[in-house]
Amino acid sequence: MEDRSLIRVGAGFGLVGAAIAVVANLLHPRTPVEADTVWFGVIADSTVWNFVHFLIGVAILFVLAGLIALARYVRDTPGSGWGTITLIVGVAGSAVALVHTGIDGFAFKAVAERWADAGRPGDGAVYELVQAMDAISGGLFNVFNGTLLGLVPVLGGVTALRSGVFAGWVGVVAIIGGAIGVALDVYGTLGGELSPFASNAVLTAGALLATIWAIAINWTMFTASTERAEVVEPRTA
Numbered sequence: 001m002e003d004r005s006l007i008r009v010g011a012g013f014g015l016v017g018a019a020i021a022v023v024a025n026l027l028h029p030r031t032p033v034e035a036d037t038v039w040f041g042v043i044a045d046s047t048v049w050n051f052v053h054f055l056i057g058v059a060i061l062f063v064l065a066g067l068i069a070l071a072r073y074v075r076d077t078p079g080s081g082w083g084t085i086t087l088i089v090g091v092a093g094s095a096v097a098l099v100h101t102g103i104d105g106f107a108f109k110a111v112a113e114r115w116a117d118a119g120r121p122g123d124g125a126v127y128e129l130v131q132a133m134d135a136i137s138g139g140l141f142n143v144f145n146g147t148l149l150g151l152v153p154v155l156g157g158v159t160a161l162r163s164g165v166f167a168g169w170v171g172v173v174a175i176i177g178g179a180i181g182v183a184l185d186v187y188g189t190l191g192g193e194l195s196p197f198a199s200n201a202v203l204t205a206g207a208l209l210a211t212i213w214a215i216a217i218n219w220t221m222f223t224a225s226t227e228r229a230e231v232v233e234p235r236t237a
Helices: 003-027 035-043 049-073 080-117 125-163 168-189 196-222
Strands: none
Touching: 003 049, 003 168, 035 125, 035 196, 049 125, 049 196, 080 125, 080 196, 125 168, 125 196, 168 196
């Protein structure tokens, strides 16, 4: 496969992945209430929980294809090294994100439904089990958020700025969006605690900026000229 085809196909998948991520984010249930039992009830009662997380899993894989295209697209520019590092972190983050999506979207849902069937108790073995699932899901999400929604946009923003083949605002938007994701992780690690409403708002803002970056770079790569994407093979003597 030519580089031109690889870049266009990868960018196309990246665009679709970003669109799916937006839809999944809009459909994902939320609550401004902090109580564990309220959140567990939201998960147990949701009729779209499994489907939303299926969409998230698909989006992760498609966005990863876009990162592969990005690393290839900038390989002959000053941003080449940054593009490679972005891809490596993206692969690691995607692996964790897929594990989180499976646990949060399917295993956690099954346990929450079992808890609901038991009468939604505030203590006991079933309650301890659903709390354990919540802790596992939360830990994986912190890594997911810090890498795929944090470091990857920051590194991708630097890649965009260093490569010189994207509009300047694209890199800035990515760095700001990614910095929000990283800041949330650092704040939580240091013991800080935002209200569910505030954390949802801040997280959504960062994810939105990262999504704008993903759409912008993939659209640029998808519509790029043949000369930019095609690699000229050296002549043989």
